Amino acid sequence: MTESRRRPGRPRDTSIDERALAATRELLVGRGFEATTIQAVAEHSGVHASAIYRRWPSRIELIEEATFPGLSPLGVRPTGDLRADVRRFIRAYLAAFNAPAARAAAAGLLAYHQASRRPRPPELDLRVSARPQFEEILRAAPPGSVDPAVDPDDVFDMLLGAVLARTLLLNVTTRQRPVDRTVEMVLRLLRPLGTGAATTPDA
Amino acid sequence: MTESRRRPGRPRDTSIDERALAATRELLVGRGFEATTIQAVAEHSGVHASAIYRRWPSRIELIEEATFPGLSPLGVRPTGDLRADVRRFIRAYLAAFNAPAARAAAAGLLAYHQASRRPRPPELDLRVSARPQFEEILRAAPPGSVDPAVDPDDVFDMLLGAVLARTLLLNVTTRQRPVDRTVEMVLRLLRPLGTGAATTPDA
Numbered sequence: 001m002t003e004s005r006r007r008p009g010r011p012r013d014t015s016i017d018e019r020a021l022a023a024t025r026e027l028l029v030g031r032g033f034e035a036t037t038i039q040a041v042a043e044h045s046g047v048h049a050s051a052i053y054r055r056w057p058s059r060i061e062l063i064e065e066a067t068f069p070g071l072s073p074l075g076v077r078p079t080g081d082l083r084a085d086v087r088r089f090i091r092a093y094l095a096a097f098n099a100p101a102a103r104a105a106a107a108g109l110l111a112y113h114q115a116s117r118r119p120r121p122p123e124l125d126l127r128v129s130a131r132p133q134f135e136e137i138l139r140a141a142p143p144g145s146v147d148p149a150v151d152p153d154d155v156f157d158m159l160l161g162a163v164l165a166r167t168l169l170l171n172v173t174t175r176q177r178p179v180d181r182t183v184e185m186v187l188r189l190l191r192p193l194g195t196g197a198a199t200t201p202d203a
Numbered sequence: 204m205t206e207s208r209r210r211p212g213r214p215r216d217t218s219i220d221e222r223a224l225a226a227t228r229e230l231l232v233g234r235g236f237e238a239t240t241i242q243a244v245a246e247h248s249g250v251h252a253s254a255i256y257r258r259w260p261s262r263i264e265l266i267e268e269a270t271f272p273g274l275s276p277l278g279v280r281p282t283g284d285l286r287a288d289v290r291r292f293i294r295a296y297l298a299a300f301n302a303p304a305a306r307a308a309a310a311g312l313l314a315y316h317q318a319s320r321r322p323r324p325p326e327l328d329l330r331v332s333a334r335p336q337f338e339e340i341l342r343a344a345p346p347g348s349v350d351p352a353v354d355p356d357d358v359f360d361m362l363l364g365a366v367l368a369r370t371l372l373l374n375v376t377t378r379q380r381p382v383d384r385t386v387e388m389v390l391r392l393l394r395p396l397g398t399g400a401a402t403t404p405d406a
Contacts, residue, residue, distance in 0.1 A: 033314070107314035110371055111236070114310045150391070154384050161364030164371065168313055181357050188353070188392050 019045045020052050024066035025101035033108030036063060060112055067102040067109075076133055078140035082190070085137040087183045090159065093130065094179065097167040106168065131156050138190070147192040155189045162186075222248045223255050227269035228304035236311030239266060263315055270305040270312075279336055281343035285393070288340040290386045293362065296333065297382065300370040309371065334359050341393070350395040358392045365389075 023045035027036040038059050042049040056062040076089045096102065134156050138146050162182045226248035230239040241262050245252040259265040279292045299305065337359050341349050365385045 103317065107310055107317045111310035111314055114306065114371075151384075153380070154388055157368060157380065157384070158361055158365055158388050161366075161368035162361055163364075164368050165360060165364035168317075168367065168371070177356070177360065181354075181360070185357055185361050185392060189388060 016047050016051060017055060020047050021066040024062055028101045028104040033105055063105050067105040078137045080140045082141040082145050083187060086186050089134060089137060090179060090182055093163045094166060097163060144192060146190045150190060155186060158189060159186050219250050219254060220258060223250050224269040227265055231304045231307040236308055266308050270308040281340045283343045285344040285348050286390060289389050292337060292340060293382060293385055296366045297369060300366060347395060349393045353393060358389060361392060362389050
């Protein structure tokens with residue numbers, strides 16, 4: 001079905017894509033996940049429903065592309081300052097998950113994927129696409145500041161969980177700890193044995 | 204509204220509570236979050252809808268009590284073996300979140316709380332109730348095995364995020380890393396500066 005989106009000899013009108021995606025984000029924020037149907041997107045964007053279905057098999061794929069488009073929001077270039085790079089990376093991740101349309105869509109998409117057991121949650125895309133950037137940050141760090149024995153995947157999973165907990169759980173509570181606490185926890189996970197190099201003075 | 208549940212001089216029939224709660228769990232697993240309405244619970248349990256409303260203001264509170272009842276599922280007594288205690292704690296947490304009814308309810312409850320911005324997500328209850336147990340585990344650990352400078356709340360937040368990521372995200376993917384990876388990450392967060400005491404040999 002997705003193959004039809006790349007049919008040769010049929011140039012894709014990207015402005016139609018953009019209009020549908022923008023309308024999807026507006027509907028998510030304005031009316032919520034359930035109301036963001038293909039028909040509503042068609043009416044809101046002026047793009048015919050048939051043209052939308054030609055591009056996305058269902059509203060789920062449309063909403064995912066509109067809210068979690070993958071790599072681009074996390075374009076964090078490593079500077080070699082591990083603490084600063086990790087902080088910017090976490091902030092970029094949080095910003096992607098906290099964008100109004102993403103927040104409006106996240107729980108609905110999770111509910112859909114939990115019910116359907118389809119193997120591709122939107123967060124997974126963001127995760128797979130962001131992991132190489134995280135590894136770049138580690139490679140750019142000064143020698144000796146990252147324990148070579150630690151598996152970057154393990155640290156990345158902890159980081160992802162912290163971002164998820166912040167965006168899914170803590171948004172609806174009054175208790176929100178500073179992002180720098182999470183930065184320090186990630187640095188603690190990375191620091192080599194027997195050194196205090198990557199730690200913070202405050203407790 | 205909840206006050207009416209503890210009205211003096213009106214003994215509460217706990218068997219009615221239990222029947223409604225059990226029916227709620229069965230409906231969540233069998234028919235899903237949306238179909239688990241007060242009316243459906245009444246029909247499935249044989250408890251009148253009016254009696255259910257007398258106990259729970261809405262289906263949300265009923266579902267929360269049926270799926271995340273708080274402290275009891277996490278009754279982990281510390282033994283003083285930090286790695287073993289952390290492992291049992293994480294497993295108990297995962298088991299509570301992974302119970303069929305909890306899994307069927309989690310995304311729906313999150314969607315509800317994100318939309319309503321009410322200040323009490325079900326996971327928060329579980330979190331607040333579980334944190335003292337986590338601190339007990341740290342207190343029972345051998346002297347020198349837990350960095351006194353690390354804030355247990357920070358570590359607990361990372362642990363909660365990892366549990367959440369495993370239950371919400373990884374259930375719907377094929378990639379599921381062993382729980383022991385998370386255990387080792389938590390031990391890494393806890394270990395004192397300048398020691399390798401709480402680390403694992405494998406990378």
